[in-house]
Amino acid sequence: MDTADELRIDAPHRELLDQILDKWSLSVLNELCERPCRFNELRRAIPQVTQKSLTATLRRLERNGVVEREIVSTRPVAVRYRITPLGKTLRHPIDVLLEWASQNMPAVERAREEFETREEEEAGF
Numbered sequence: 001m002d003t004a005d006e007l008r009i010d011a012p013h014r015e016l017l018d019q020i021l022d023k024w025s026l027s028v029l030n031e032l033c034e035r036p037c038r039f040n041e042l043r044r045a046i047p048q049v050t051q052k053s054l055t056a057t058l059r060r061l062e063r064n065g066v067v068e069r070e071i072v073s074t075r076p077v078a079v080r081y082r083i084t085p086l087g088k089t090l091r092h093p094i095d096v097l098l099e100w101a102s103q104n105m106p107a108v109e110r111a112r113e114e115f116e117t118r119e120e121e122e123a124g125f
Contacts, residue, residue, distance in 0.1 A: 019064060020090065024049050024057040029083065030069060031093060036082035066090065 019025065028048045031037055037045070042054060049057070056083060061067035066087035072078040101108075104110070 016064060019060045020066065022057070022060075024053055025061060026094065028054070028057055029060065029066070029087065029090065032081060032083040032090070036070070036080050038072075038078055038080050042081065046100070061087070 019031075024046065027049070031042055031045045039054070039058075042058075043049065043051065046054070055125060058067060058069075062069060062081075065084060068084050070082060072080050072081045074103050
């Protein structure tokens, strides 16, 4: 992906980052870092997510080797999701990004306000 002189984000990297950092993946990963969960436990823990979006998110995370499905032989048969060792390696970089966001949110908010003000001035409001 990168050398000492250059940081490049190629298509495969972009696709992976888009899938791991998308709207619901971070919430799912946060829950699964705490404990394995069944589908409905995840739905209750993340009430805003639809069943369709949660299913798609879990499938993407599983495809990327970050989450694994385990069939639980109960009646009825259940599926439990757990984070993989590869998925656990995401915790630190995500924590670093979240810390950056927390530390820099005031500056980001100021920049947004300044941008909006310039936009309004240029539009003649």
